[in-house]
């Protein structure tokens with residue numbers, strides 16, 4: 001019996017060489033070793049006979065996990081991990097410790113490269129300092145971002161503004177080079193003008209400046225502002241009303257590539273998170289031409305339009321609808337957690353031919369960015385989810401909790417994760433967001 005099981009173990013894999021290397025400790029527990037080998041053998045044979053897909057025909061990078069959808073299409077009635085929109089954490093069938101890279105399709109390796117890691121670069125437990133509005137300024141090698149406005153651990157609301165911070169990626173690179181583990185680089189807080197209230201969205205640099213969408217606070221109006229990325233961080237407000245009516249609470253903004261025209265979303269989260277009055281406009285998407293001052297709606301029929309992005313040719317727009325999440329009013333899982341795709345009319349720049357691009361399996365798809373190959377990244381309830389241009393989920397940068405936004409830098413993808421910031425040194429490059 002013992003000899004037989006040992007022979008099977010030998011023939012299956014390198015178990016024999018393992019046992020010779022660790023000869024001394026195993027001498028004293030030979031029965032335990034045999035039992036372990038038997039268990040491994042049975043598990044291995046069972047895996048082979050029940051599922052031919054279990055070993056991928058590509059090399060899974062260190063620290064990454066391949067989740068072959070075919071292995072999870074049927075989980076059976078005895079499954080104990082059923083999820084819903086209130087479930088905390090994400091779909092993690094291998095129960096791997098986050099953060100890690102989850103591969104759903106081998107093509108995700110073209111995004112990550114063969115040796116990517118996800119490392120912590122800044123941390124402030126108890127304060128959601130890293131929420132949204134990431135802007136990378138290549139000349140300074142700095143990322144700017146805002147703290148959480150009105151939500152959990154944001155320490156902002158009707159009476160308190162949120163804050164804009166910055167992290168120096170040169171310092172991040174130096175710190176990461178000094179260790180194989182995590183680092184905690186100092187974040188600096190900007191001292192901005194009082195005209196900047198509850199920054200929530202950002203892009204740029206726009207003609208050398210940071211371009212922010214602010215949600216406003218109490219009776220102070222939401223606005224589009226440009227901010228000098230260097231001291232004294234002076235600010236110019238470009239827009240704070242729609243023909244004399246206040247916006248609801250502007251959320252996110254992008255510039256149509258090849259133009260200097262701004263597009264922004266205006267959901268009701270200021271009201272839903274108790275820091276703005278009741279909305280008096282539909283939750284919709286606007287176009288603003290700062291040269292002529294013309295502002296107009298270009299898309300509606302959303303529950304809560306949130307993140308916005310364009311393909312690099314400017315022909316296609318993406319808008320996330322996070323209607324499933326009503327902020328402090330809770331979650332309704334029959335409402336959208338959906339990325340919609342549109343054609344941008346080449347003449348009018350209105351959004352047309354709306355269709356579903358993707359529905360996120362965890363939380364809501366919040367901020368959205370594209371890489372040079374047209375892959376679409378969105379911050380969801382379990383980390384960054386990545387779809388190819390056809391809308392196929394190819395992988396995740398899995399953090400196991402809400403991640404609102406991210407931005408490409410020359411060091412990799414900077415991931416805003418509320419109380420922490422992570423850096424994934426993936427090989428994909430973001431599309432150019434600079435407006436000259």
Ligand SMILES: *[C@@H]1O[C@H](CO)[C@@H](O)[C@H](O)[C@H]1NC(C)=O
Nearest residue numbers: 081082083084085086087088
């Ligand atoms: C959703 O999932 C959570 C955690 O798994 C569970 O506690 C809760 O009862 C579920 N809610 C519904 C409506 O099924």
Ligand SMILES: *[C@@H]1O[C@H](CO)[C@@H](O)[C@H](O)[C@H]1NC(C)=O
Nearest residue numbers: 088089092095096097098400
């Ligand atoms: C993911 O997060 C949930 C909720 O915090 C936690 O219960 C679970 O253990 C986490 N999973 C892993 C693998 O860390």
Ligand SMILES: *[C@@H]1O[C@H](CO)[C@@H](O)[C@H](O)[C@H]1NC(C)=O
Nearest residue numbers: 062114115116117179180425
């Ligand atoms: C992979 O990353 C590790 C740790 O950063 C490094 O030591 C190793 O040289 C890298 N390997 C390749 C093939 O880049």
Ligand SMILES: *[C@@H]1O[C@H](CO)[C@@H](O)[C@H](O)[C@H]1NC(C)=O
Nearest residue numbers: 154155156157158159160161
């Ligand atoms: C507003 O800020 C003050 C002073 O920093 C702080 O004591 C208070 O807790 C904050 N309010 C909220 C709702 O976070």
Ligand SMILES: *[C@@H]1O[C@H](CO)[C@@H](O)[C@H](O)[C@H]1NC(C)=O
Nearest residue numbers: 140141142168169170171174
């Ligand atoms: C970032 O850090 C580097 C290294 O300390 C420093 O030389 C540089 O001036 C810093 N940049 C900014 C914008 O503070």
Ligand SMILES: *[C@@H]1O[C@H](CO)[C@@H](O)[C@H](O)[C@H]1NC(C)=O
Nearest residue numbers: 166188189190191192231233
């Ligand atoms: C903001 O003001 C504080 C207090 O005056 C100062 O310590 C800090 O350096 C300023 N931040 C920046 C980015 O200049």
Ligand SMILES: *[C@@H]1O[C@H](CO)[C@@H](O)[C@H](O)[C@H]1NC(C)=O
Nearest residue numbers: 209226227228233234235236
């Ligand atoms: C900041 O002030 C400088 C000097 O007055 C001015 O040239 C620049 O346009 C201002 N920038 C912004 C964003 O207001």
Ligand SMILES: *[C@@H]1O[C@H](CO)[C@@H](O)[C@H](O)[C@H]1NC(C)=O
Nearest residue numbers: 303330331332333334335336
């Ligand atoms: C969830 O949303 C649907 C669609 O708007 C609505 O019919 C339903 O009443 C909502 N459920 C709850 C519990 O609010």
